[in-house]
Amino acid sequence: MEIENRIIVVTGAASGIGKAMAQRFAAKGALKVIAVDINIEDAESTAKEIGGVAIKADVACEADIKRVIQDTEEKHGPIDLFCSNAGIGLAPNLDSDNKDWTLSWEVNVMAHVYAARHLVPRMIARGGGYFLNTASAAGLLNQPGGAAYGVTKHAAVGFSEWLALTYAHEGIGVSVLCPQAVRTPMLDAGPASSAAGVDGLIEPEDVAKIVEEGLQEKRFLILPHPEVLEYVRRKAADYDRWIQGMNRLYRRVSNQL
Numbered sequence: 001m002e003i004e005n006r007i008i009v010v011t012g013a014a015s016g017i018g019k020a021m022a023q024r025f026a027a028k029g030a031l032k033v034i035a036v037d038i039n040i041e042d043a044e045s046t047a048k049e050i051g052g053v054a055i056k057a058d059v060a061c062e063a064d065i066k067r068v069i070q071d072t073e074e075k076h077g078p079i080d081l082f083c084s085n086a087g088i089g090l091a092p093n094l095d096s097d098n099k100d101w102t103l104s105w106e107v108n109v110m111a112h113v114y115a116a117r118h119l120v121p122r123m124i125a126r127g128g129g130y131f132l133n134t135a136s137a138a139g140l141l142n143q144p145g146g147a148a149y150g151v152t153k154h155a156a157v158g159f160s161e162w163l164a165l166t167y168a169h170e171g172i173g174v175s176v177l178c179p180q181a182v183r184t185p186m187l188d189a190g191p192a193s194s195a196a197g198v199d200g201l202i203e204p205e206d207v208a209k210i211v212e213e214g215l216q217e218k219r220f221l222i223l224p225h226p227e228v229l230e231y232v233r234r235k236a237a238d239y240d241r242w243i244q245g246m247n248r249l250y251r252r253v254s255n256q257l
Contacts, residue, residue, distance in 0.1 A: 001215040002216065003028040003029060003030050003212060003215070004028060004030070006025075006031055007034075007072070007078060007079050008030050008033050008081045008083065009036060009069075009072055010036065010083040011037065011068075012036070013043055013047075014035070014037035014041075014045075015184065016182070016185060017085060017134065017177075017204045017207050017208070018086065019042075021083060021085065021207075021208045022052060023049070023208065024208035024211070026050035032077070033052035033053075034052060034068070034076070035047040035050075035052050036054075036055050036059075037054075037086070038056065038057065038058050040056035043056065053072075055068050059084070059111035060107050060110065060111060062110075066114070069115070069118050069119050069122070078129075079119060079129065080129060080130060081129070082119055082129070083132040084115045084131065084132070084134065085177075086107060087134060087186070088107045088186070089146060090103060090148055090149075091104055091148030091149075093145075096147065100148065101148050104149065104152045105148075108153060109156055109159060112133045112159050113159060120163075123171070123172055124170045124171065124172070128172060128173070129171070129172060129173070130172070130173040130175075131173070131174045132174075132175045132176075132177060132215065132222075133156060133174070133175070133176045134156075135160065135177065135178050136179065137178045137180040137225060137228045137231075138150045139155075139157035139178055140154075141228065141231055144246055144253065145254070156176070157176055160175075160176040161220075175222050176220060177207070177211060177222045177224075178223055178228060179202070179207055179223075179224040179225060180200075180224070180227075181200070181201045182202055182204055182224070199225050200225075210224045
């Protein structure tokens with residue numbers, strides 16, 4: 001998946017990883033980058049900086065994602081790469097409000113479904129296309145102190161797997177981005193962020209560079225923290241030991257707060 005001369009949509013582009021990816025893609029010669037965010041002021045700032053276009057959208061709303069796809073393709077041309085990147089971290093425990101669990105599901109999972117639902121048929125009709133879905137290392141390893149986050153990011157990885165295995169023969173490429181701790185506004189203090197940061201905090205620009213490399217290689221799993229792959233292997237090798245270890249990690253970081 002080459003970036004040069006491509007039309008690329010990035011959700012969550014007002015800040016953090018989304019903004020860094022939009023900047024990277026523009027610097028690498030993308031034909032047009034569409035910066036999508038519910039925060040239109042900062043999305044417009046991103047777009048102005050890179051010579052792109054900003055669109056206000058709530059990714060939890062299917063009609064908004066459908067509109068982003070339609071407007072982009074009508075005004076700028078066929079979307080080559082859709083980066084479904086926006087995410088939230090709510091509902092950390094059993095006592096969290098149901099509305100926070102529901103919103104987590106809508107933003108962290110259904111946004112990927114909506115993008116694929118309205119874009120896959122278009123991509124197939126013209127011979128292919130590519131999706132980058134941002135999940136998290138929590139989607140592979142879970143998240144102590146982040147109940148809804150860990151659950152929904154697992155679902156995001158699962159949907160990305162399904163999308164890839166179902167449409168590979170139709171020319172649809174899929175990558176799923178699974179970083180640990182990244183210096184973004186989403187990284188709040190608490191057990192979840194402390195646990196995620198055990199292997200170090202990296203910058204959004206570093207993630208964007210790794211994303212570009214992963215897309216060029218058409219890697220399904222893009223892991224900015226390479227340690228995550230070994231953790232996944234250990235988890236699969238001995239689930240009981242892994243759960244015990246994660247429990248110790250949670251207790252340790254909780255006691256430090």
